[in-house]
Each structure stands twice: as C-alpha cells, then as structure tokens.
Amino acid sequence: MTAHDHDHDHDDAHDHDHDHPHGPHPTREDDDLELTYSEARYLAMRGMLIKQGILTGDEIMRRLAVNDLASPHQGARMVARAWVDPAFKARMMADAKSAARELDIAVTEAKLTVIENTPQTHNLVVCTLCSCYPRSLLGEPPAWYVSKAYRSRAVREPRKVLGEFGLAFPGDVEVRVHDSNADLRYMIMPLRPEGTEGLSEEALAALIPRDALVGAALVDRPA
C-alpha cells in the first residue's frame, strides 16, 4: 500500500505482527469479497516491488486511471466516425492507431487493424492462444472471449459459435475468422444498420454494442 492508501487511526502501521493470523480485519467496511491465493500473491508481489523501490503505488494508480479510459465506447466512436466520414474511414483502414489519435484515443498495442464487415462477408475475431484483444482501445475482453470454449471452437466451427450468440448468416455470406496475436490486434467495423441516416455521430456510437466490435454481435437499428 502506498502512504495515501492508508487511513489507519494509529500512527505506527508497523506495530502489527503481519505473519500472525488474526481475526477478520477487512480493509474496507462491507468488503466481503474473500481473499484468494492469487490476490494474496499479487498483494505480496506488489508489496515487495514497492519496498524494493522498483515501482510505487502511485505509478500503479496512474496506470490504472489510464487503463480505465479504454472502453467499448471508444471503439464505437471510431466506427461511428467512419460511418459518417469516408475520409476518416480510409485513414482508419490504412492506419487505425493514427486514426484513433484523431479522436484523442491512445492505442498502445503494437499494431491495430480494423476489418470491415460487408453484406457478403462477416468477420469474427478470436485469440486462440490466450486473450489478445485491443485492450488500450476497448478495455479488458469479455469473459466469453478468453474462455477455452470460444478459443477452441471459433476457428473450427465459427457459424455454430455465432449461432450461440444469436447470429445466423445465409450460406452465401462468407464468415472469416481472424486469430489475433501479441503483435497484431483486430477490431471489426460492423455494418451500419438501415434507418439510421438522420442520426448524429454520437447517437450512432451509442447503438454499437461491445461484442459487435469483435464480430460477435450485429448493430441493431434503433428501437
């Protein structure tokens, strides 16, 4: 813990015997989430790294704040801009990281490629090896994306997997699967729904669900 995280009512935080098991001592009131071995290992690691001067709690907190800026909405903003601005779309397809910067979005992954769905081709993104995902843009991937079932099956039976997500495509629509890796991440540009001609860019962005940005959902027309 960094100093500012402490709110002890005593001055000397070091007078506890840390190795001595004692009764319940929750950090925060009503904090009833059980401590797991993995979290304890993380806490131990962080404590040692801070004590050894390798990093500071503030550095972690600052990075946490940066990471929190990433969200599916940022990807949706890019797609909505591309829907209404063909010149932006061309720049995004050529260099998605630079295009993101135009919208004040900092993409830190080595390479980001945007793939466009068309009436003839639907695209789906997976990372069979682990969980590669454009995190700096979209945030952490959904649990289904990192599940072994999705990683295993998306490349073998994508239409069946898409069916589980409620998506069915006729046989003349090609389904392409893109396997991400640490050096190349993908975002899908979904089809713009019909009947949205009068909508603002902001309203368009609000229509785009998270899963559409990796091809596991479509964008529905507004209700």
Next chain:
Amino acid sequence: MSERLISDVGGLPSGPVPREEVPQLYWEKAMIAMFNVLIAKGLVNLDEFRRAVEQMTPDHYAGASFYGRRVDGVAALLVEKGILDGVELERRALAILTAGTRDHVA
C-alpha cells in the same frame, strides 16, 4: 507434428461458449496496471510473459483462473530474473492469505 503448447487450444473440441458476464475485480485491474508498469520500465515484456505461461504444467494452467495465470506468470519471471526472492514471495503471500486482510501489505 510436435506436441501442442498448453495454451494452443485452437480447433480442439469444447463445450458451449459461456456467456455470463464476469466483471473484473479490483485486484485484477490493479494487477494488470502493475504488469503494465513493469513492462513500461522494461523489466518484463509480453513475449517473456507468454513463455512463462506456456511453461506452466498442464495441471497448473488448467487449474488457474485467467488472472491467476497472469499473477503466476509475472511472479515466475520476476523470480527468474532475480528481481524478487521466490521464497519470500510465497511466505508473504501465505501470510496475507492467512491474515485475510488486504490492508497490511508491508
């Protein structure tokens, strides 16, 4: 064909894709941020991390949660590089777990 890496599950048979939303816990977010800081400082990199995860035993890999594997992969790298003392790390982790508190992480 050589043996598959434990992480290389592409094309293997598996059950239905679980669709439940599992929101990230705070410690998981903080741990990812710590990992990012370590990368930014050049102390570890993504390729090393992948290798550390791929070296886990199949039982370890299968038994650990997604974020648990991250913790274990980063810990293995830091110990391997001599940045952290592995024995001390385990002692502290067990002490924290026994105490059951997130607070006193001295």
